[in-house]
Amino acid sequence: MQITNKHNLPEPYYKSCLRDNHPRFGWDTFSVTELMKGTKDIILTRRHWEELEQDCVDMIWTVFGTAVHSVMEGHESENELAEERISMKVPCGEYGDIRVSGGFDLYNGDTKIITDYKTTGVFSYQMKLQEGTESHWAKQLRIYWLILAKAGFPVKGVRNTVFLKDWSKTNAKRDRSYPQKPILNIDYDFSEVFRSDVAADMMADLSAKIQEILYYKDKPEEEIPDCSAEERWERGECWAVMKKGRKTAIKRHDSQFSAEQHAENLGAGHYVEHRPGVPVKCADYCTCAEKCSFYKKYMASLEEGKAKNEEETINE
Numbered sequence: 001m002q003i004t005n006k007h008n009l010p011e012p013y014y015k016s017c018l019r020d021n022h023p024r025f026g027w028d029t030f031s032v033t034e035l036m037k038g039t040k041d042i043i044l045t046r047r048h049w050e051e052l053e054q055d056c057v058d059m060i061w062t063v064f065g066t067a068v069h070s071v072m073e074g075h076e077s078e079n080e081l082a083e084e085r086i087s088m089k090v091p092c093g094e095y096g097d098i099r100v101s102g103g104f105d106l107y108n109g110d111t112k113i114i115t116d117y118k119t120t121g122v123f124s125y126q127m128k129l130q131e132g133t134e135s136h137w138a139k140q141l142r143i144y145w146l147i148l149a150k151a152g153f154p155v156k157g158v159r160n161t162v163f164l165k166d167w168s169k170t171n172a173k174r175d176r177s178y179p180q181k182p183i184l185n186i187d188y189d190f191s192e193v194f195r196s197d198v199a200a201d202m203m204a205d206l207s208a209k210i211q212e213i214l215y216y217k218d219k220p221e222e223e224i225p226d227c228s229a230e231e232r233w234e235r236g237e238c239w240a241v242m243k244k245g246r247k248t249a250i251k252r253h254d255s256q257f258s259a260e261q262h263a264e265n266l267g268a269g270h271y272v273e274h275r276p277g278v279p280v281k282c283a284d285y286c287t288c289a290e291k292c293s294f295y296k297k298y299m300a301s302l303e304e305g306k307a308k309n310e311e312e313t314i315n316e
Contacts, residue, residue, distance in 0.1 A: 001287065002053045009056060016063050017056040023049050025101070027217060029087070030210060032102040032143045036136050038227025039213050044288040046217075052287050061165065065119040068163055069105065072117065079109040088150045090206050095214050100206060104144045112156035114144050119163045122171075122179055128160075128186065136230075138188050145190065146202055160186040226294045229277065233285075237277030244269045276301075 003021055005014045023046065024031065034042055045052070069083070076082035087101040106115040118137060120128075128135045133142075141158040148155055167182035216224045229237070239259035240249035243266075253259035256272065263270040282295045289295040 001049055002051075003059075004053060004055045006055050007057050013063070014056050016066070017059045019066065027214065029099040029101055030213070032100060032140055032147070035100065035143070035206065035209060036140055038225075038231035039209070039216060040221075040224045040227050040292060040294070041231065041286060041288060042213055043217050043224055044221065044291045048288060048291050052291075054287055061119065064165060065117075068119050069117060072105075076106065081107040081109070086147055086151050088147045090203060090210060092207050092210050092214070095211060098210050098214075100143070100147065100210075102144050102147045104148070107148065107153060107155075109153075112154050114141060114148065114155055114158045116141055116144065116158075116160050117163065118160050119165055121166045122164050122168075125162050125164060125179060125184070128162075133188050133190065137186070141188065142190065142202065143206070146199055149199070158188050158190055162186060221291065222293050227282075229279075231281070232279035233281040234277035234279050236275075238275050240273045240275055241266070242271050242273050244271070249273070 001021055003014070003017050025034075027046075030042075037045075073083050081104075083103065083105060084107070085101055085103040087099045089097040090100050092098045104114055105117045107113075108115075116137070128137055132138065137160050138158075141160070145155045145158055162184050164179060164182045164184070167179060171178045172180050212225070238252040238254060239256045241251050241253065241259055241262045242249055250266070250270070251259075251262060252275075253262065256274070259272045263272050276298075279295075279298060282289050282292070282298065286292070286295070
């Protein structure tokens with residue numbers, strides 16, 4: 001990937017952005033972090049790595065997160081493992097055994113707890129709290145647990161230690177629902193996960209994901225499945241109840257069924273308009289978006305909507 005410095009930022013900062021700027025693995029190995037992404041994202045990033053471009057000004061939070069990890073590194077106690085990378089083999093049918101590699105931040109030999117550091121904003125932290133064990137942070141830790149358990153390290157608990165980069169003491173004082181400290185732990189209840197049958201299901205899921213990636217890795221881009229709404233960080237999808245002749249929605253619904261019921265109850269002249277969500281990752285964080293047909297169609301639809309609104313304004 002080409003890392004640019006279009007804003008003439010200090011050389012030390014720019015060079016820090018080049019630290020891990022290289023393809024880490026071949027097709028026989030995947031990282032846990034990578035497998036949290038969509039199949040298309042993984043394939044296009046690997047396929048076009050040398051062509052992709054990112055400016056270092058957009059990498060500030062990556063550098064910030066790396067800096068936090070660097071400060072913590074080397075201060076673990078004798079009974080702790082820190083910043084270690086271990087791996088396990090996952091049977092993947094005709095593709096043979098594929099290695100899954102995980103770099104966990106801290107494992108305590110006494111408490112048997114895995115800790116993974118996260119540097120994020122307050123909103124993202126609150127969303128992860130709501131999602132609980134279904135968040136991608138928790139799913140990542142779940143795979144770390146599996147890798148460590150297979151390597152002979154028993155695990156009794158998993159947690160994220162979260163560093164809130166936009167935390168405000170003022171907001172904390174006036175709102176008790178706001179995070180009360182800038183550094184917090186999220187402890188997950190994985191009591192149902194630490195069982196052999198769950199481990200087998202997790203291995204099967206990993207195998208299926210890897211086999212899908214390897215099946216599509218040389219296919220034309222249009223044939224690769226689009227990332228899911230969750231993988232696109234999609235927000236705001238709704239079904240709007242509309243009335244003919246009116247531009248604004250009468251009401252927005254989270255489900256198509258409830259919107260259709262509402263429109264039917266209102267009677268003739270009312271209809272339902274599906275409004276797709278905003279794919280936040282595609283628009284702001286995906287480095288291979290310009291190579292992706294889904295993103296191109298999304299941008300084209302925005303332009304089409306903009307042109308339609310302008311035309312309607314002129315006609316008025």
